[in-house]
Amino acid sequence: MESQKNEENVTSNLLKAQSHIWNHIFNFINSMSLKCVVDLGIPDIIHNYGKPISLSKLISLLPIHPSKTCFIHRLMRIMTHSSFFSQYNVTENELEIEYMLTDASILLLKDNPMSVTPFVHAMLDPVLTNPWHQFSTWLKNDDPTTFETTHRMLLWEYVACDSKFSNLFNESMASDTRLVTNLLIEKCRGVFNGLESLVDVGGGTGTMAKALAKSFPQMEFSVFDLPHVVDGLQGSENLNYVGGDMFKEIPPTDAILLKWILHDWNDEECVKILKNCKDAISKKGKQGKVIVIDMVLESEKESINESVETQLFFDMLMMVVLAGKERNKKEWIKLISSAGFSDYKITPILGLRSLIEIYP
Structure with missing residues (x-):
């Protein structure tokens, strides 16, 4: 009897292991x-309908070939399982099943000011997904990134020479910035108390700086990025654009904002950036600070929940695409001290990311 029970356990464990492997093989199907x-x-169609929409009605509004209508139920089934839609009036007649949006799919609405749709388009574009097929090849060569193994150039070089992907990538960053800025202004206004000026380093076309300039009219804001990024962009009364290289020198200011910048770079490069930040705020002659928005890996947690898994996904993305990394608290402290700063404050208030204030 004991032997039979052990055999059943072995069989059960084997089947569970197989299922676990299969789930990881087919994870890309969700994406x-x-x-x-x-x-x-589909999210916009459901939203515009204004009430739970039946599968039959949804199909009638979709831009699909008549021969493909029978497949939409299966697409909606996997997306409902993944919590992108909720179901009502569930019956045996699948055409009568009704769907509504969830919090996740509301963020997919194109007209939502905090829409993440551009981020979906960019991150799942073949330009960024193809390098994953070369992951093991990259580990066997000396290329800086898997992206370079695939495209024979670095990401920033590719962005500079491919206008279509550049627009896609820039809009994805801007869409994320809109969401983060809204939370930053709503939850963290005190971060800007007492500041007269701020430089948004790597601020792109100024999505965040524009919103901050509007919310804090008493402050002076500058967007600092590569010359070709800011060339021709028009500022406002308390916002201007400055071209330059953060690895060489950053304009003097009370505070510096680094939103999703440092995870793009290795430790040595991050220390260089932070030292230039320290020089920039020291030139103003009073106590300033560096404001970092980035992930702090929850590496000490024993259980891997969805948020921790997402952070680990981002760490792998940084390794494959940019030769950067996500960091845990100890790694952040090491960077901060190596750059000559004396104090810091970490506030985990931005979901997967944290607000890190660094003081000279």
Whole structure:
């Protein structure tokens, strides 16, 4: 009897192991199904309908070939399982099942000011997904990134020479910035108390700086990025654009903002950036600070919940695409002290990311 029970346990464990492997093999199906839903505009169709929409009605509003209508139920089933939609009036007749948006799919609405749709388009574009097929090849060569193994150039070089992908990438960053800025202004206004000026380093076209300039009219804001990024951009009464290289020198200011910048770079490069930040705020002759918005890996947690897994996904993305990394608290402290700063404050208030204030 004991032997039979052991055999059953072995069989059960074997089947569980197989299922675990299969789930990881087919994880990409969730991503590509999500991309399909966004491409078809399904969240917007449901939202514009204004009430729970039946599958039959949804199909009638989709831009699909008549021969493909029978497949939409299966697409909606996997997306409902993944919590992008909720179901009502569930019956045996699948055409009568009704769907509504969830918090996740509301963020996929194109007209939502905090829409993450551009981020979906950019991150799942073949330019960024193809390098994953070269991951093991990259580990066997001396290329800086898997992206370079695939495209024979660094990401920033690719962005500079491919206008279509550049627009896609820049809009994805801007869409994320809009969401973060809204939370920053709403939850963390005190971070800007007493500051007269701020430089948004690597601020792109100024999505965050524009919102901050509007909310804090008493402050002076500058967007500091590579000359070709800011060339021709028009500022406002308390906002201007400055071209330059953060690895060489950063304009003097009371405070510096680094939103999703440091995770792009290795430790040595981050220390160089932070030292230039320290020089910039020291030139003003009073106590300033560096404001970092980035992930702090929850590496000490024993259980891997969804948020921790997402952070680990981002760490792998940084390794494959940019030769950067996400960091845990100890790694952040090491960077901060290596750059000559004396104090810091970490506030985990921005979901997967934290607000890190660094003081000279």
